[in-house]
Amino acid sequence: MNHLNHLPYELISSILSHVDKQDLFTCALIDKSFYKTTLPLLWQVLEIDTQDTLHTMTRILEASTSSSSATVLGELVRSVMLRGELSDDDLLAFIKHVPLITDLSLKYSRHISDDSFVHLPGLVPHLTHLYIWGADITQRSMEAIAHFPLQQLTLICCHKFDYNMFASLTQCSSTLTSLNIRECSLHGLETPDTAQQAVANLMALHHLTSFQIYSTRHIYSPFITALIVDVPSMAPWPELTLLYLYPCYDVTDSMAIALLQAQPKLTHVGLVDSQITNKTLDAIATYLPEVVEINVKWSDSIYPDGLRRLLKTCRKLESIGCDICEIYPHHFPELAYFKMYNDHEPPFHVRYLIDEAFVADIDTDTGTIADTEYCNCRYWP
Template sequence: MNPTTTTSEQLDSHHDIKDDLTNLDIGDHEQAEKEIIYSSLESNSTDINYNNFQLDSADKNHLKCYARDIIDYAATEIEIKHNGVIMLTPHFRQFPSDLVTLVVSHCPEQQDLCALSLVSKQFYAIANPLLWCAPKIQDSVALDKFLYSVATFQSPMGFIIRKMDFSSPYWDDVRFYLLIPHLRHLEELNINDGIFNVNSSFRHLPRHCPNLTSVELDCSGISSATYTELGQHCHHLCQLTLTFVPYLSSNSLKFLLNCPLQKLTFIFEYSYDHEECEDMMRGLRRFTLLTHLVMDNMNGLHGRLVIEQNSETHPPWPRLSLFHIDSGDNISDSDLIPFVDSHPHLTELRFRDASMITDNSLFAIASALPYLTSLYLHRNPNISENGILKLIDKCRQLTSLTLDHCICIAWKVIQLNHEALESYRKGGISIIHH
């Protein structure tokens, strides 16, 4: 053995170190006394206690017994120093890193990740960042421990956090203020389920979290200054969900134009003010990057304002692929047909209380939207089985069709999945049973 090199660097994975141990000569050879020192650089979770283990060079048999024990571990490093000291460092057996990563990826629940992080240092190194990536706070005690850890860990664990869910009654302005300076790399934020006690502190969050891409926000008590802050600081924001939100003025919305918003969801506080809705729609039509637009709990009289054509911005959302609205009472064929004709990329449509549209709208959808995959219609007394079957024939990509109390077809809900639709296209039995 070359006394100037590290044996582990010379041996490949097929080499048996027993051969070297058999031929190992540790006689005096008129040199100073040699010693073997065990280096515990790896985890010491083993039944064999080697810590601070020393042998003088005369005890050859003891050395060989010791060496036979450690060869049960993979990648044991045997290093002979220039002064005759032999350094033996066992690297305890590890799983392939890609296997550990695969195991961890199949355990999305926080409790499972916690258990995996305790298996070994190798599992801890992979599972622990995932725990910090999207922490879930279950009670006030856990919350206080979490805040303490974020503030005191030598390694800035807050910088690992990418997703935070504040849907818990234990958050308040003080705790929120303590946390937000540590969320520099936060990407997804959810404040929901009626959390009213972080309203004053939330307006400071956007400047601390400029990398936000998705925000879901309960707007009860949130001031219009919040939208200004989001627009000024969060220039990567592409998904925004606002619940319990009043009709927003066009002035409030204009600050959000600085964000590349693609997905907008509004769940409104019910309002009767027609002029406020008109003003909001003037602002919304300027978000030309939208691909998803969901508008729930609108006044039934205001749904028509959403899809009516405007000569200044025609079409208002040229990239729109998903459109949901639950206030279709006043939407007629003359409103819906121009809308679908001008938005050919639509793949998912959902209309509640769509009581005025007829088969003519279905024929227009079948002709204008060849890539439609999902259609939901609710409480319509006009559409017929003929219109539905023509739609199925024309829209070959359609994989989901729901008719909810469309009484000319059936009183109950009809849900047709991909298999049922394909069966009909191939000449199967009728898919609509009165």
């Protein structure tokens, strides 16, 4: 196999980038050139599930830094995902050894506090993707996070933020394209005046292509209502393709339709628990012909005929969420059962209509069921 040594490094690297991680370990044993090529790929992504594993990895990275080897392993790492009961000390001891990461995910991080985040911009200054689930952090951390050149930010179950977080994020308005907030306490969004301030700051993030805010427990309604009222006149997001809002208690057809007209590039739309009717579904068909996913669950003025018109018109649709809309399987006798995701217990509501396989069936008048393979449903919360 000596002839492999004559292959260009770039060619070997390109080939190995398509090999799974387990096989990369085998490739690393072929010879020195393969070892040199596989090393960056093996260390590019670290997924650490326990505190003990993190401690072991920290010792390995620390030893690499202090050794005479030309390769510092931590400088090869670009993406880190941490799970488990980690402390601020655990995180800071590890993170200083991976200074070039661009992607950091912290899952189930209830012991991670502001004491970590205020130091992160100095330790990992190149972060573009940040995912935080359950951290015990406040507005102080948000002010630190805003110093990153963030492109994507996901916050889940973080309960000490307030409406000022949007003001902090305006510092990365030139880079931020995706903002996902789920089940977080954002104090102040329940008050019209502070909610309006939050909306003004959010609309300063002109490069957003994706925005989601979702909670079953916290009152976002004044914020969401103000947002939907202001967007048509301001048109802040010319490239927005995904918008998911819940709860939309006060959102009517006229408000929703004005929003859809102002954001013609939307392909994924969620207006959950609203007052909208089939008029909004017809507007989606008119103004968003490229729409792929729609979620209108818990909107009890949506009826089967509106869904059927939508399915006939929007040929790229893959999923419609209609849970608790009083839609039942018998409303779509022409659809195969596997093209509907239903409740498992009576009264068997249709929760989702799934995938473009059903388009041909909707168009038939005979009620026959096409023999089409099942396609996995991709739906939002």
